[in-house]
Every structure is written in C-alpha cells, then in structure tokens.
Amino acid sequence: MSGMGGAGGGWTGAVRRRVVRALPPEKLLPDTQPAYMASWIYVFGVLTVAALIVVLLTGGVLALKGPAWWHVSGAGKYVNGLHLWSVELFMFFMVIHLWGKFFMAAWRGRRALTWVTGAVCFFTSIGAAFTGYLVQQNFDSQWIAGQAKDGLNSVGIGAFFNVLDFGQMLMWHIVLLPLVLGLLAIWHILLVRWRGIVPPIDAATIDPADATTREAAR
Amino acid sequence: MTALPYFYPGARLFAAPIDLNGAGRYVHWGVVQLSVANLVIIGLMLVVFMAALLLPFPRGRGRR
C-alpha cells in the first residue's frame, strides 16, 4: 500500500525501513571519511578482514580436498601453509587493531557494542586456532590434546568439550567457530558503519553540531 | 610433487634462515615460559604498532 518511506507493508516493510534508516547506502558504503582517519592505525581493521577472508578460503579448499591431499602433495602442503600463515597474519593484525582501539578508547560515544563484538571475535579466534592445532593429525596435536584434556577436565567441561574426540574438534574448527566468527565480524563492521568512526579523544569535548565552537578551538 | 634435492639452484633462498631442527628455545621467568619465536613475534607487533602511529599516512590525490 505504501512506498519505501511510509508505514505498513507488514514485517518486511518494517524491517526494510529500520535497516535503511540505520544504514542508508551512503553510510553503509561511504566514499569519504573524516580527516582524523588518515592514519595507518585505521588500516589494521581491514587488514584483519583481508587475512580472515584468506583463512576462510584456504580452509574451504583444505576441506574440499581432504587430508590425503594436504598432508602429502606439494600443492596441498602449500595451501595448508597459506592457511597457517594467513592465521598468523590475522592474529598479528587483530592484536595491533585491538591495541589501537584500546589506546584511542574507541568504545566512546555508544560504541561499546563495537568493542564487545570485537573482543568476542578475539576469544572466538583463539578457540578456532586451538581447535585447529587439535586437528593437525600429527604428534603435535596428540600432545596438545593430551595436555589440554587435563586442564579442561579440572574445570569440569571435558564431558561437553572433549579435546580427545577428533570428530567433535574438527566440527568446532570447520563449522561452528568459523560460522560464529564470520557472523560476529560482519556484525562488528556493520556497527562501525552505523556509529561512524570515533572522533579523537581531544575533539570529543567539542560539540560536533556547533561549528563555531569547532572553529574557535582551532 | 617429489621432494626437491637440498642443493637445487636457489635452495638457500628458500631455506629457513635459522636451523629449525631440534627442540625450540624458551625463556623462563618464574612460572612463565615463552618461546623465543613468540617473543620475536610480540616484538615485531610492537614495532609495527609504533610504525603505524608514527609513519605519515599518504594523502589521496585531489584531496586537501
């Protein structure tokens, strides 16, 4: 009954209006950013995204081809290596990103959920990396599983999360954790788009709506 | 792929810069144990973090 802007249209219309109001196209895919974003430290979020994409793609290839390929053939070992090293870079970039956001207190101005989704991404990534170590199918993974089971049993979760159960760990590593991490990362980035990049700490005391104050502060 | 002989041309270029055979090196600090490899990576992260803060960011063309 109504156009894009009006009320009505059932739940699809209501959801569409809410989404478009929160993230209009120019906010979802902006082509300019505030001048204070011109620093290398802001590049580490997107470097983390890029590394995560390589992790997911190479992991997908490993899953398609199987262990007889990645353990034995030259190409398989190479893709296995790409998977490992993209994870190393992902962790590297993510921690620098975290440090940057910590020291600029980037949770200011209703951005707490951005920080929290980032922190949960961090812990989920650690789980994904550790279950990855468990499914290497070598003496290293056997040793790690043997050690980890004692720690996990001592806190009472060994019955639900059994590191000696290869099938369960493989499922955590290639299904549950990548899915959760992917969704969290998308949510995290949409939150950044929604709130906009956080202003520098010294600029935060100035009312951004009041241009004369801003000019006077120069 | 068959394994390459150790002496193929350019082998040194692709070899690990340090000997990776044998047990890893660890630093011990009370109950804390840290591999030297991880310590080097932490150091590198600090260097990259400082570089990101200090190096000038290039301005796009046609922007003030």
Ligand code: HEM
């Ligand atoms: C999967 C891991 C992560 C990905 C892919 C990711 C990605 C991004 C991207 C692309 C941005 C915007 C660009 C930038 O400022 O760098 C961003 C901003 C942000 N990230 Fe992350 N991030 C991740 C993990 C984390 C972690 C571990 C934290 C901290 C606990 C965090 C906290 C933040 C905050 C607070 C912002 C908002 C900055 C602002 O509003 O200016 N992120 N993230």
